[in-house]
Ligand SMILES: [Zn+2]
């Protein structure tokens with residue numbers, strides 16, 4: 001009976017925790033990360049600044065633009081946590097803390113971190129982004145979407161492909177082509 005009560009009591013906590021991460025990552029990926037890659041420059045200038053090691057601008061930097069990108073990326077998690085606050089504030093808070101720890105952890109490839117095989121085999125089935133996966137996003141910004149969960153990568157890429165014609169990249173390429181054409185004329 002006591003065990004049953006303990007399990008029942010932990011349901012709101014774990015629901016709030018898991019939803020903060022799963023729904024927060026969904027909102028951050030589709031309402032911030034993907035739009036930034038398509039139409040804006042802030043995230044590309046800061047998080048994908050190749051002149052500096054990414055551990056610096058993901059974790060250490062206090063540059064206002066870097067912090068703004070970090071805040072805007074975190075805002076969807078905060079919004080989801082706020083919605084879940086009444087269900088279980090400790091659960092929502094634990095979700096936010098775990099999310100922040102994951103930010104630091106997923107940027108450690110650059111420091112030489114290799115995920116041990118046992119941890120990898122535990123996390124793969126639940127689709128958690130490993131530092132090695134996120135390193136892929138820094139090497140090639142067109143792949144490995146989803147901050148915490150890899151199952152957002154395929155739909156994110158499908159959305160990017162669908163909207164590619166409207167992207168800044170396409171507009172710039174169009175502009176360059178017109179410039180070349182008028183130079184030749
Ligand atoms: Zn990153």
Ligand SMILES: [Zn+2]
Pocket residue numbers: 033037043047048137141
């Ligand atoms: Zn990115």
